[in-house]
Amino acid sequence: MRRDIQYLNKVSLGSAIQIIISELGYIDYLKEYGERYNQSISDLEDILEEFKSAAQGFKTIVELLNHVENVKEQIEESKAEQKGVILSTIHGVKGMEFKNVFIINCDEETIPHKSSIDKNIEEERRLFYVGITRAIDNLYIYSPKTIRGKFKEPSRFIKEGEFSEENKVESYGMEVGNNIFHKNYGEGKVLDIDKDTISIDFGDNILRRFSLKVLIESNLIDFRIE
Known part of the structure; x- marks a missing residue:
């Protein structure tokens, strides 16, 4: 194991992450974790892919860890500010209202979640309603055409809500830094x-x-x- 860790310091960050995932068995750990706690392995893999994407701008593990520490410090400093952005699940903001609300990744398989489409679609619809009614002035709904190269269909709830497309902007899943x-x-x-x-x-x-x-x-x- 020590030899493996030393080797990770010599390769690129992308290669190091891939070694951890495949050769050191992290993906097997995720599968075991998902089975033990009844959590979808695909959801865990999505989180892993998000991490890999976030790491693209760094050359080494040290650079990435330093960035993580800087972000943590900025978050602590921002707690004293009155203005800011709250990142939350829809469940986490029930009963709250905000001037501006952004609902991201509003696609089929996310909202409604793919595990709830067949049996709990009404609960997913109610959850979406909770999300859109948190907005006081402005509501922005983001539905990417692709996520990590996979095409996504917009959530059925967008069509059901008959939202205005006056300011519709296509991003095709493209982001700055890609x-x-x-x-x-x-x-x-x-x-x-x-x-x-x-x-x-x-x-x-x-x-x-x-x-x-x-x-x-x-x-x-x-x-x-x-």
């Missing part, structure tokens, strides 16, 4: 997204801007680079 591959320009990194305009750096000191819709629908880019 690594992409353009068929003409090669590998690049997303530096900015402003509505349908995406700015990409291809490593040649020229910032290029494109229509995100055209890139996706013309199949000009792939953003599932490991």
Whole structure:
């Protein structure tokens, strides 16, 4: 085990994470944990994928851990501020109201949750209603077209609610910091997204801007680079 840990310090962060997951048996631990506590393994794998995605901007484990510590310090300092953003599940904000509410990942399999679609759809519908009625002034619902390269259908509750699409913006699951591959320009990194305009750096000191819709629908880019 000590030899394995020493080896992790010599490889890239992405490789180290993959070694921990596969060769050191972490994925087996997750499966055992899920069975023991009756938790979906796919949900645990989703959390793992989110962690892998968050780690992409760092070269070593030390850099990542330092970043985590800095974030923890910033969170502690922000507790003294009166203004801020609350990250919560819908269950966690029952009975509360906010000026602005953002509901993210509002797709089939998330809300309604895939494990509740067949047997508990009405409970999921009530939960969605709780979420949207927390907003006093503004409600923003985000339904990505893809998550980690997998296409997602918008939640049925969005259509049922007949929400206005006046300010609808398509992001196609693309985020700032994503690594992409353009068929003409090669590998690049997303530096900015402003509505349908995406700015990409291809490593040649020229910032290029494109229509995100055209890139996706013309199949000009792939953003599932490991």
